Amino acid sequence: MDKQIASVYETYDYDKFHIMEKGNREIDHYKKIATQMNEQFLFTVIIVNEKFEIIDGQNRFLASKELHKPIRYIIVEGYGVEQVRMYNMEARNWQKKDFVKSYADEGKKEYVKIMEFQKRYPDFPISICEFFLRMSLTCDYDKKRHLNHSAIRRGLFVIKDFETSCKLADMVMAYKPFCENQSSPIYRRREFVAAIIKLYRCEDFDNELVLKKIKLNPRAFTPCVNSDDYIRMIEDIVNFRSRNKVRFNVYSK
Known part of the structure; x- marks a missing residue:
């Protein structure tokens, strides 16, 4: 017989849940999810910690709340921002900009600098900002591309020379x-x-x-x-x- 390792709860008490103000992704597409839910409300759960902070499923939570649908959830104690990132890294839900924001919210200097660079040069997508900041001088699609992509997601990104990167961005602009x-x-x-x-x-x-x-x-x-x-x-x-x-x-x- 399979072992039961968690219980799924259901509630309409939306106020007991908390959206993480720092470290989580921007809440940007729950309206779209609400439209889909309104057509067919499928069984889905969100994951929260013991403080009822939403670890995974904040957009689904807001969509369900807007439609006055029940919230089905699992409690996993001890989870926090690090687990939020890990969930979304594995599920490929987050884009680079979401990881940058999350690490910047934690105060990681390199990522605060990335956000500063993005604000200074809004014309460039995050992938190009990353390119400027690591000042890659290799061919366009080098063998290290995957590793460079992974570094920014794992919080390991290093800026080579911020001022020179800005100078290069000005040249391109x-x-x-x-x-x-x-x-x-x-x-x-x-x-x-x-x-x-x-x-x-x-x-x-x-x-x-x-x-x-x-x-x-x-x-x-x-x-x-x-x-x-x-x-x-x-x-x-x-x-x-x-x-x-x-x-x-x-x-x-």
Whole structure:
């Protein structure tokens, strides 16, 4: 016979439950869940600790509350923010931004800095902000990509040089005016950001000169497949109507 290891309780007393103010994800999609529940209310449970703080299922809780449906729950003592993250890491419910917020709420300095960077550069999605902050100079899809992705989820992310990352972001943002009619703006693409990070290492790279040359020949600034293609495109832009041709030596670095 199977062993019973937990009991499921049911209640309409919504006030006994608590949403974690810090460390949990943003409450952003319970309205959608409520619409689905209204069509068919399936049996589902939320997990709470002994303080009735919701460990897993806060959006389902709010949706059930809005529809005046019963709350079915399991109590697991000793669970907290760490278990909240573990649940969502395994279930793939959280996005990177949710993990960043959770660790920042705990006061982890690296993650507070990530949120500061995001606030300063709202044009960039979290994946690009991460790219700037670790200042990857490897190829676009390197073997360490999975490990880098895991690091930010596990609270192990390390910022290499915050001020330089901001400088690089400012350089990339300067290309925004040339991307107004693009459905997928070049300046927000990972491959273009990788190209600028690589070019930044070159002593003879002049970002202001590139911008001036684009104004002279805006049609030359077009989407590319990878960072090396963007570098070649930038070389062509710089060499346009120029006697002294340049070649940025970044491929061997």
